[in-house]
Amino acid sequence: MSNVALPTTLEAWLARLEAAHPVGIDLGLDRVAEVARRMGLLARPIAGRVITVAGTNGKGSTVAMLEALARAHGLTTATYTSPHLIRYNERLRLDGQEASDAILMAGFAAVEAARLDGEPVSLTYFEVGTLGALWAMAQRPADIALLEVGLGGRLDAVNIIDPDVAVVTTVAQDHAAFLGTDLEQIGREKAGILRPGRPAVLGSRELPASVRQVAAELGAPVFALGDDFRWDDSLPDPGLPLDNAATALKALELAGVALDPAACRRALTEVRLPGRMQWLGQWCLDVGHNPHAARYLAERLAAVPCAGRTWALLAMLGDKDADGVIAALAPAVDGWVTASLAGERARRADDLAERLAGQGAAVAHRGGSPREAAAWLAERLAPEDRVLVCGSFFTVGEVLEWLAQRTSAGQTDQDTGGSEEAR
Structure with a gap:
């Protein structure tokens, strides 16, 4: 391991991570999976259940409602999202509370030790952040972990973890330099979070055919908005897209939660997500x-x-x-x-x-x-x-x-x- 002193503040850690890798986005799972193996993150579950959410738009809203719904049902939660609005701490929430600087720094230190344990592995800012968050989750596994994909799906760092339920919210053009402009190809990238035999929740009525094709290839059962579930006027308006609310409810149900109508109403009425309407x-x-x-x-x-x-x-x-x-x-x-x-x-x-x-x-x-x-x-x-x-x-x-x-x-x-x- 390197003898270079580790940063002693979160700000110093973040500055170091930003300068550590030659490019900000470097899609691929080989490097991050190798470090995850060294950290023991792939040897045991990081939570009782894992729900991973991908999509062009609506990911943050869906994850926020999933967190609120799970907590309203008395479940412990660990939530990883990106990017942040003001504070990096926003990216990791443990039981509804932003992670402390100390927890984040401990995660970064664990990643640093692992990436230098053997042949050094170069990691991006996002990859270190993701591995650090997963390490923090694994220290005290919650009932449900909620993981938001940063970019794409198939090659995103969060995809080293196998979800019990995978959600694709929407597919549209964005990040063209990395994902291209072909919606069918973008859909295939988003669907890269699906797993064989595990539920796939499709949260839009207008997804490209490639998403269902990937599900069929994997044998992942599909639950699609408009076909297998929907919302009506009885659903409380959370001030966020109602399609995402219905999607969150279905995903939580498929994760094994017996939904209580009163708890659902309370969660959707009280949920807040900064920076979304x-x-x-x-x-x-x-x-x-x-x-x-x-x-x-x-x-x-x-x-x-x-x-x-x-x-x-x-x-x-x-x-x-x-x-x-x-x-x-x-x-x-x-x-x-x-x-x-x-x-x-x-x-x-x-x-x-x-x-x-x-x-x-x-x-x-x-x-x-x-x-x-x-x-x-x-x-x-x-x-x-x-x-x-x-x-x-x-x-x-x-x-x-x-x-x-x-x-x-x-x-x-x-x-x-x-x-x-x-x-």
Whole structure:
């Protein structure tokens, strides 16, 4: 093992992980599976039951509802999601609580020891984070572990763990540089989390045929929304997609949980997920960053008329389909503000403004950052206006922090309890 001293803070660990691997995304399971074997993660179950969730959109919502439902039924839970909005600790939740710095650092240290135990193995930031989270889960196995796929499915690091139930929420174009633009191929990648003989829950009525084909090849029994389960008006509205709510209920049932109607209603009524149609006063924040998600956002906004103007504060990464997102949002938006993001993958505010102009939309302001754009817009909002903040986890995370600081400084909107749309 290396004699290099290990970091003593979570921030230092994260900085080290970001610099350790030559590329940020390196799809494949050989390296991460080798380190997992050295850590003993593949020798025993990490939880009583494991549910893995893949999909282009709706993964986070589905996992949040699965966690809430399981806890409402008295079950212990361990939940791994990505990315985070503000704090890395958000990625690992143990019994509904964010993991402490100490737990995360212990996981990173266990990964570091294993990857250097023999021929050194190079791991990405996400792979170390995933292995560290799995190690933390294995220290005290919960009744149910919930794993959200980061990208794709078949070659994603979480796929080293065999799920008892696999969920595919939606399939649409995103991450084209890694997954391509062929929906059938993308569907096959997402379906890579399915296992022989184990239930596959399909959470959309519009999945490509390849998902069912993979299930058939594996002999995985399929439970599809619209065919084998559905929702109706009796289902409580959690403020998240109802398709995802029904999917979560079915997945939990297939994991062996006897669903109690009262517990289900309570869980779905109380569940909260930051950054997904999250209303804070006049501000609605959603991490949607592809056309499929943008269409859902536009539909939700259009369903509740606004007495004033609907603004969009848009900031996106350079590898996302900005033109498609703009086209999907445009029918529900009256005014636009663009902002630049930082980093190698960032897209500039000017680029977004040019794309908006190409679709006949004017931009009121181009911000150097989401925070700056939000501050500019806040000074000009009428009381009856509303703002949709979207385009990236980075965008929403930065504006959430700004709103929190603004609230603590006493610069709150007139209605900090949430707008009528939220209720």
